[in-house]
Amino acid sequence: MTQTSIRDxxxxxxxxxxxxxxxxxxxxxxxxxxxxxxxxxxxxxxxGQFAEKYWSFFARFTTWxxxxxxxxxxxxxxxxxxxxxxxxxxxxMRGKLRRNRIxxxxxxxLIEFTRGVPTLLFIYFxxxxxxxxxxxxxxxxxxxxxxxxxxxxxxxxxxxxxxxAVPRGQTEAALSLGLTETRLFYKVVFPQAFRFVIPxxxxxxxxxxxxxxxxxxxxxxxxMQNAKVLISNYDAMLSVYLVVAVIYxxxxxxxxxxxxxxxxxxxxxxxxxxxx
Amino acid sequence: MSQSETPVIELKNVNxxxxxxxxxxxxxxxxxxxxxxxxxxxxxxxxxxxxRTINRLExxxxxxxxxxxxxxxQEGRKLAELRSRIGMVFQSFNLFAHMSILDNLTLAPVDxxxxxxxxxxxxxxxxxxxxxVADQAKKVPAQLSGGQQQRAAIARALAMHPKAMLFDExxxxxxxxxxxxxxxVMTELASEGMTMLIVTHEMNxxxxxxxxxxxxxxxxxxxxxxxxAFFEHPASERAQNFLKTIRDH
Ligand SMILES: Nc1ncnc2c1ncn2[C@@H]1O[C@H](COP(=O)(O)OP(=O)(O)O)[C@@H](O)[C@H]1O
Ligand SMILES: [Mg+2]
Numbered sequence: 244m245t246q247t248s249i250r251d252x253x254x255x256x257x258x259x260x261x262x263x264x265x266x267x268x269x270x271x272x273x274x275x276x277x278x279x280x281x282x283x284x285x286x287x288x289x290x291g292q293f294a295e296k297y298w299s300f301f302a303r304f305t306t307w308x309x310x311x312x313x314x315x316x317x318x319x320x321x322x323x324x325x326x327x328x329x330x331x332x333x334x335x336m337r338g339k340l341r342r343n344r345i346x347x348x349x350x351x352x353l354i355e356f357t358r359g360v361p362t363l364l365f366i367y368f369x370x371x372x373x374x375x376x377x378x379x380x381x382x383x384x385x386x387x388x389x390x391x392x393x394x395x396x397x398x399x400x401x402x403x404x405x406x407x408a409v410p411r412g413q414t415e416a417a418l419s420l421g422l423t424e425t426r427l428f429y430k431v432v433f434p435q436a437f438r439f440v441i442p443x444x445x446x447x448x449x450x451x452x453x454x455x456x457x458x459x460x461x462x463x464x465x466x467m468q469n470a471k472v473l474i475s476n477y478d479a480m481l482s483v484y485l486v487v488a489v490i491y492x493x494x495x496x497x498x499x500x501x502x503x504x505x506x507x508x509x510x511x512x513x514x515x516x517x518x519x
Numbered sequence: 520m521s522q523s524e525t526p527v528i529e530l531k532n533v534n535x536x537x538x539x540x541x542x543x544x545x546x547x548x549x550x551x552x553x554x555x556x557x558x559x560x561x562x563x564x565x566x567x568x569x570x571r572t573i574n575r576l577e578x579x580x581x582x583x584x585x586x587x588x589x590x591x592x593q594e595g596r597k598l599a600e601l602r603s604r605i606g607m608v609f610q611s612f613n614l615f616a617h618m619s620i621l622d623n624l625t626l627a628p629v630d631x632x633x634x635x636x637x638x639x640x641x642x643x644x645x646x647x648x649x650x651x652v653a654d655q656a657k658k659v660p661a662q663l664s665g666g667q668q669q670r671a672a673i674a675r676a677l678a679m680h681p682k683a684m685l686f687d688e689x690x691x692x693x694x695x696x697x698x699x700x701x702x703x704v705m706t707e708l709a710s711e712g713m714t715m716l717i718v719t720h721e722m723n724x725x726x727x728x729x730x731x732x733x734x735x736x737x738x739x740x741x742x743x744x745x746x747x748a749f750f751e752h753p754a755s756e757r758a759q760n761f762l763k764t765i766r767d768h
Contacts, residue, residue: 410613412609412611412613413613413615413616415576415609415613416607416609416613416614416615416672417615417626417627418574418576418599418602419574419576419602419605419606419607419676420602420603420626420627420631420675420676420679421599421600421601421602421603421604421627421631421679422599422626422627422630422631423595423596423599426630430626430630431615431617431626434617435616435617438617
């Protein structure tokens with residue numbers, strides 16, 4: 244079975260003339276980009292950003308270990324936060340799909356609230372307000388929990404759209420076989436819904452990962468916070484930011500690749516079945 | 520009435536509305552054990568709705584529906600248990616899209632009837648053998664032809680050892696060359712004594728297997744007769760017109 248990408252569905256495949264045009268503009272764009280890059284590099288050279296003192300500490304193992312420790316914390320916070328967001332999002336989705344009116348209203352309100360409020364406000368809430376209540380979570384939780392809360396409403400809505408996309412006939416067939424609504428939800432509806440929304444869920448994981456860069460606010464030693472320490476120690480802003488940006492880009496690129504692979508694989512198993 | 524005469528399916532003065540639309544108007548019918556009843560009638564006459572009220576996929580406004588003499592429970596485990604005793608085959612097959620054909624057949628027996636998985640698998644394979652799709656057991660529904668899917672769906676319903684089977688236009692979504700294979704599975708079921716209520720427009724099939732034909736129009740049962748009598752000499756003008764339109768096809 245051939246895979247139809249969204250691009251294939253939106254555009255007809257280009258003819259010879261269109262191909263020529265595409266090649267021309269691709270070339271032009273590349274040249275412009277190269278020129279821009281050259282300009283930036285030249286500007287850096289002029290302002291002395293390539294001076295050895297800004298870069299030499301990257302030759303030291305301790306620098307990379309320090310950044311590595313920060314990266315681990317970042318990944319830990321992002322994964323823990325996403326896991327919590329998934330659980331909360333799942334509960335909110337279940338709540339919103341219930342017949343009970345109160346449960347539905349509460350879930351809807353929570354979903355809208357968490358989606359509407361910027362992550363930064365939740366972080367400041369955990370940073371400034373929560374400690375005053377007497378509960379003193381560690382710096383790690385002060386960044387992980389607000390990121391999770393901020394993401395759970397989006398996760399809930401993604402899951403709900405997946406559930407709604409499962410054809411009604413699937414539910415009716417399961418009902419007609421004597422499955423109860425709870426059983427059929429977990430056996431028939433949710434497994435299909437989950438497959439539909441994996442790309443949205445991974446997109447949300449990337450957002451959580453990016454949100455954790457606010458960890459410096461609560462002085463949690465994540466990648467960003469450690470980068471800031473390096474910056475002040477070596478007075479080397481541009482080089483450190485550049486390296487850290489590349490690391491973030493690489494991780495998110497990797498996540499997107501995993502997402503694509505997973506989506507493709509699931510679609511394939513759906514299409515070809517488990518050939519045992 | 521003695522025990523043996525209790526109908527498997529019985530509707531008494533059933534009424535149902537969709538908003539202002541009176542889809543089922545005082546419908547009464549009964550299907551005895553081993554009987555095959557065919558419902559025929561123009562599109563929109565309420566045939567599907569009638570089928571779906573029997574296992575309460577649609578609720579009713581008034582009247583009574585009895586399965587083996589007992590009223591259909593309104594909700595919960597009791598309702599699920601009743602549904603498990605009545606097989607249903609849909610126009611659009613509705614096989615579970617994310618599961619292999621084999622898993623489609625074992626899900627409910629394991630989950631509802633608590634049959635051990637191994638036993639359920641063995642029986643499922645026998646059923647798939649019977650409907651002629653055993654070689655497709657490991658595939659997912661999308662890989663099968665429509666006719667194969669519908670036969671698998673019939674096997675899935677049979678895996679629950681139903682007391683009766685409801686078919687809602689089981690061949691209407693099929694390409695013409697696949698209709699025969701599904702009808703022959705149904706014919707075989709009928710000859711084995713399965714109690715069946717079938718909505719279909721396949722007249723030859725109806726004449727062959729039906730004990731009775733019920734003609735519906737506008738939410739009402741217009742007439743009810745043996746297949747030969749109904750198809751040769753329909754009593755009502757509506758039935759005559761309807762038969763003419765499908766014969767002219
Ligand atoms: N869920 C529904 N809501 C509103 N109207 C419906 C619904 N289902 C069916 N109907 C209407 O009820 C009538 C009978 O439908 P149906 O039982 O599907 O007829 P048939 O199966 O004989 O074609 C039709 O007019 C149809 O539009
Ligand atoms: Mg219908």
